[in-house]
Every structure is written in structure tokens, then in C-alpha cells.
Amino acid sequence: MSTEASGWEVVIGLEVHVQLHTRAKVFASAPWGFGAEPNTQVDPVVLGLPGTLPVVNRAALEQSIRFGLAIGAEIPAMCAWDRKNYFYPDNPKNYQLTQKDYPVVVGGTVEVEMPGASRNVMGEHRVVRVHHAHLEEDVGKLSHAAGGSLVDYNRAGVPLLEIVTEPDLRSSVEAEAFLKALIAVITQAGVADCDMEKGQLRCDANVSLRRPGAPLGTRSETKNLNSISGVRAAIEFEVARQTRELEAGRAIVQETRGWNAEAGRGYVLRDKEDAHDYRYFPDPDIPSVTISRDTVERIRKDLPERPFERQRRYMDALGLPYTAASVLVADLALSRWFEAAVSAYPANPVGIANLVANDLLRELAASTEKDPLTGEVSAALSLKDCRIKPEALAALVRLTDEGGISKQQAKEVFAEMFKTGLEPAAIVDAKGLRQNSNSDELEAVVRAVIEDPAVAKSIAEYRAGNAKAINALKGPIMKRTGGKANPAMIDEILRKLLG
Ligand code: ADP
Ligand code: MG
Numbered sequence: 001m002s003t004e005a006s007g008w009e010v011v012i013g014l015e016v017h018v019q020l021h022t023r024a025k026v027f028a029s030a031p032w033g034f035g036a037e038p039n040t041q042v043d044p045v046v047l048g049l050p051g052t053l054p055v056v057n058r059a060a061l062e063q064s065i066r067f068g069l070a071i072g073a074e075i076p077a078m079c080a081w082d083r084k085n086y087f088y089p090d091n092p093k094n095y096q097l098t099q100k101d102y103p104v105v106v107g108g109t110v111e112v113e114m115p116g117a118s119r120n121v122m123g124e125h126r127v128v129r130v131h132h133a134h135l136e137e138d139v140g141k142l143s144h145a146a147g148g149s150l151v152d153y154n155r156a157g158v159p160l161l162e163i164v165t166e167p168d169l170r171s172s173v174e175a176e177a178f179l180k181a182l183i184a185v186i187t188q189a190g191v192a193d194c195d196m197e198k199g200q201l202r203c204d205a206n207v208s209l210r211r212p213g214a215p216l217g218t219r220s221e222t223k224n225l226n227s228i229s230g231v232r233a234a235i236e237f238e239v240a241r242q243t244r245e246l247e248a249g250r251a252i253v254q255e256t257r258g259w260n261a262e263a264g265r266g267y268v269l270r271d272k273e274d275a276h277d278y279r280y281f282p283d284p285d286i287p288s289v290t291i292s293r294d295t296v297e298r299i300r301k302d303l304p305e306r307p308f309e310r311q312r313r314y315m316d317a318l319g320l321p322y323t324a325a326s327v328l329v330a331d332l333a334l335s336r337w338f339e340a341a342v343s344a345y346p347a348n349p350v351g352i353a354n355l356v357a358n359d360l361l362r363e364l365a366a367s368t369e370k371d372p373l374t375g376e377v378s379a380a381l382s383l384k385d386c387r388i389k390p391e392a393l394a395a396l397v398r399l400t401d402e403g404g405i406s407k408q409q410a411k412e413v414f415a416e417m418f419k420t421g422l423e424p425a426a427i428v429d430a431k432g433l434r435q436n437s438n439s440d441e442l443e444a445v446v447r448a449v450i451e452d453p454a455v456a457k458s459i460a461e462y463r464a465g466n467a468k469a470i471n472a473l474k475g476p477i478m479k480r481t482g483g484k485a486n487p488a489m490i491d492e493i494l495r496k497l498l499g
Contacts, residue, residue, distance in 0.1 A: 008211065010171055013165050016162070018161045020060050022063060023059070026057050026060045027045060030046050039152055060135060061135065066190070068105035072108050073108025076106055078291070079135075080282060083098075083280065090142050090151060096136060099134035104291070108133075109129050112126050112178045112181040115174075128168045130165055135160070172235035201226075204225070221256050222238060256273065318349040324354060328357055338352065341393045347398070368381075412433070435485070442481070445485070449480065455473050459498060474490060
């Protein structure tokens with residue numbers, strides 16, 4: 001990249017805003033959710049009407065703690081809220097409730113797999129430090145149309161966890177890898193859905209350049225990025241812009257910037273505001289909250305394994321190849337499905353993993369269903385629509401391992417299971433697929449084929465030391481058994497009889 005060529009090191013810190021998974025808003029009982037009619041998810045507290053008082057939503061606080069524990073952070077014994085004062089029509093009270101001095105989550109790390117993984121080689125794993133995360137309220141949404149501006153307060157008061165990283169990221173690609181890892185941790189812990197298309201995760205990117213080893217350079221902050229590709233593009237834009245500025249001998253101005261996704265360009269919003277511009281002060285309406293160690297431990301016990309911990313377990317304890325393990329751990333439901341199959345047949349986790357990570361996911365992705373009434377074609381199926389049960393998949397692998405059917409037949413049975421949801425044994429019987437593993441019967445067939453003068457030449461070659469010549473006999477044997485002979489047994493019997 002040009003920045004490396006010119007000797008600048010890129011430094012990035014992200015502020016990630018995540019809407020937490022709760023029914024009610026963070027300081028009010030009004031519900032929230034995507035797609036409702038404007039201004040239907042409000043109440044007097046959300047609107048900041050006189051005489052109302054905020055009350056902390058316990059669920060929002062517990063989700064924040066859950067996040068903290070999922071990244072190994074400290075949960076201080078006390079957290080409190082401050083008023084961040086500014087006038088803007090999306091902000092009904094003229095202040096936003098946030099946590100400036102006593103955030104709910106302090107420290108913690110997110111494990112990130114850096115780009116560079118190839119087929120069976122894990123990419124480098126690095127740890128990105130989180131400075132803190134604080135629980136605040138989201139603000140309303142303005143839309144500007146010809147003739148005036150409209151405001152929708154449905155989003156006002158939605159619980160928002162702001163996760164602030166240390167400046168540990170070194171490229172746009174690393175920032176993308178970090179966001180994906182962060183989203184996996186958050187969604188798998190059940191803290192939030194992080195659906196960026198619904199605005200549930202928004203990101204501010206702080207970017208600066210420096211000479212390697214030098215102190216941090218002056219940064220810009222690009223606000224409100226609402227897609228991963230947007231984060232990447234905005235960072236790349238800033239790196240290019242700052243490189244040009246510095247190369248031309250100009251200083252970087254610390255500023256807050258916006259991003260125009262359509263144009264692929266950043267623009268100046270305002271000079272960087274400082275904390276004192278907001279006249280922060282402790283909110284007098286919300287008493288500080290004491291977080292008991294019992295609460296913390298209860299939440300900790302309930303947390304699932306982190307994605308990369310599970311990946312290591314799959315590789316170390318179950319012997320899975322890197323690729324299959326990575327595919328499985330990306331989705332908690334898929335991991336649970338896989339593990340249910342493994343506990344039904346613990347002898348071959350690799351065989352099960354390959355079927356799940358390759359065949360099952362491919363079939364699900366390729367499946368659409370047509371509604372018989374409307375003729376509408378649905379999107380691809382998801383795991384919960386899958387007709388195959390984990391135990392049935394385990395039974396299929398067992399049947400193959402025990403020689404009941406060949407690997408080739410297993411593919412056919414799998415396809416049928418996917419379509420019908422029938423048990424593998426039922427399909428094998430119905431299709432007459434059961435592999436012949438009766439050694440007396442097979443031996444009789446092999447003897448008959450060996451007698452056939454047509455294969456005499458191959459037998460002579462085999463006996464003369466050409467091990468591959470034996471394969472020429474397998475076709476006629478398969479033919480005589482209608483393709484049902486157990487290939488491993490045929491091989492064994494042939495070697496025994498040919499000496
Ligand atoms: P503020 O609250 O004023 O925006 P913070 O010091 O809390 O500033 O930093 C906010 C974010 O900016 C953090 O993610 C931090 O890692 C990042 N950051 C701070 N300094 C730099 C820098 N020089 N270059 C890149 N990122 C930075
Ligand atoms: Mg900031």
C-alpha cells in the first residue's frame with residue numbers, strides 16, 4: 001500500500017455503538033423495535049416531559065455486564081450516569097444520558113483473527129484492547145425533506161452500549177476483522193443482534209498516521225458508519241487524505257468528519273468538540289447503581305464459550321480441520337447443532353463436521369421454498385427450518401463408518417434426508433442401497449471374477465509388483481453386485497486371494 005511505501009504507520013481506534021437486546025428502553029418502559037410507525041414507541045419519560053423521572057432498565061444493565069464478561073473485562077462495583085448537554089431536535093431533553101466517569105465495563109479484550117488465513121492455516125490471532133464500554137441512550141432520528149424536517153423519537157432512549165477500543169488497529173482490513181470478531185462475541189453472548197441494516201450497530205472511526213515508533217499523530221474521527229464496508233472505505237479514504245496532507249508538509253487538523261457512502265467521500269462536520277463543550281455533570285435523577293458480585297457471577301455462569309475458545313476446542317479435542325472448525329464456530333446455533341450430532345455419535349466428529357460445514361450449509365443456502373398459494377419463492381432456508389435432525393445426521397455417519405453404505409451412497413442418502421427429513425436407515429431400505437458386507441457372499445463373487453480370463457493380464461501385472469493393477473478387477477466385481485459391494489472388503493478379499 002502507498003502508506004507503507006511512504007513509511008507511515010496507520011493507527012485506528014473504534015467507538016462502536018450497539019443497540020442492546022431488550023424489550024423496553026433504557027430509562028423508560030416504552031418498548032422499542034425496528035420498523036414501527038414513527039413516534040409510536042414513546043412515552044412521557046422518553047419525551048422528557050416535566051415531572052417524569054428515568055429508571056434504569058435492569059435488563060439493559062445486565063446485557064452490558066454480559067458483554068463485559070464476554071470480553072474478560074472488569075465490572076466495577078458502581079456505575080453512574082452523566083448528562084451530556086447539547087441542543088439538537090433529535091434529543092428531546094436537550095441532554096443525553098450517558099456514562100462519562102463511571103462506565104459499567106472497564107478494560108477487556110477481543111480476540112481477532114487477522115487476515116491471512118488460507119485453506120488450512122489459521123490466520124494470526126491478535127488481541128485488541130477495549131478501553132471501556134458505557135451504557136447510554138440512543139437519540140431520535142431526523143429526516144430532512146423538501147418543505148421541512150421530521151423527527152421520529154422511536155429510537156430515542158433505546159439502550160446503546162458504546163464500546164471504545166484502544167488505538168490498537170493498524171489497517172482498514174484489521175478494523176474489519178475486529179468488527180466481525182466483536183459482532184460474533186456480542187451476538188453469541190445474546191447481548192445484541194448487531195443487524196447493521198437496521199442501524200443496530202454504528203461505528204465511529206478514529207484514524208491517524210505516524211512514523212513507526214513515534215508518538216500518536218493527530219487523529220480525525222469519522223462518525224456514524226453503518227456498514228462494515230463503510231468502515232473500511234472511510235478508513236481508507238482518511239489514510240489516503242492524511243498521507244497527502246502530511247506528504248505535502250501540512251499538519252492534520254483534529255476534526256470530526258462525516259461519510260457520504262454514495263459518493264465514497266468523507267467531509268468535515270466540525271472541529272473536534274471537547275468534553276467541556278458538553279458541560280457534562282452527574283445526572284441528579286438517577287442514583288448511582290451498585291453492581292453486586294452475585295449478579296456478576298450469575299451472569300458469568302450463564303455465558304456461552306467464546307467463539308475462538310470453541311474453535312480451539314474443536315481443533316484440539318475433536319481433531320477438526322481449521323476450515324470446518326471456523327465455519328462451525330461462526331454461528332452458535334450451528335455449533336450447538338453440530339455438538340448434538342457429535343454426542344449422538346462421538347466416534348467421528350470430523351465426518352460429522354464435514355457433512356455439516358460443507359453439505360448441510362450448501363443445501364441450506366441453495367434451498368428456497370415456493371409458497372403453494374402465492375407462488376412466492378422464499379429466501380434460503382436457515383438451520384431452524386432444516387428437516388434433518390442432528391441425531392439423524394449422526395446415524396448417517398455411523399452407517400457409513402460401519403460399512404452399511406459407501407461414501408458415494410451416503411451423499412445420495414444425505415440429499416434424500418435433506419428433502420424428506422426421513423431417517424437414513426429408512427431411506428437406505430426404501431432405495432435398496434444397503435451395502436453388501438457379507439464376507440462369504442463377497443468372497444464368492446471375487447472368486448468368480450478372478451477365474452474370468454478377461455482379467456488374467458491384470459492379475460499377472462499385480463503379482464509382478466504393479467499394486468495398482470488390482471483396481472482393474474474392482475469394476476467387474478461391483479458390476480456383479482449391482483454396485484453394492486463394500487469397497488474396503490473387496491479390496492481386502494482380493495489381496496487375500498491374490499496373495
Ligand atoms: P474522545 O472521547 O475525545 O473521542 P478518546 O481518547 O476517548 O477521545 O478516544 C476515542 C477513540 O479514539 C478511542 O477508540 C481511541 O483508541 C481512539 N484514539 C485516540 N487517539 C487516537 C489517535 N491518535 N489515533 C487513532 N485513534 C485514536
Ligand atoms: Mg469520541
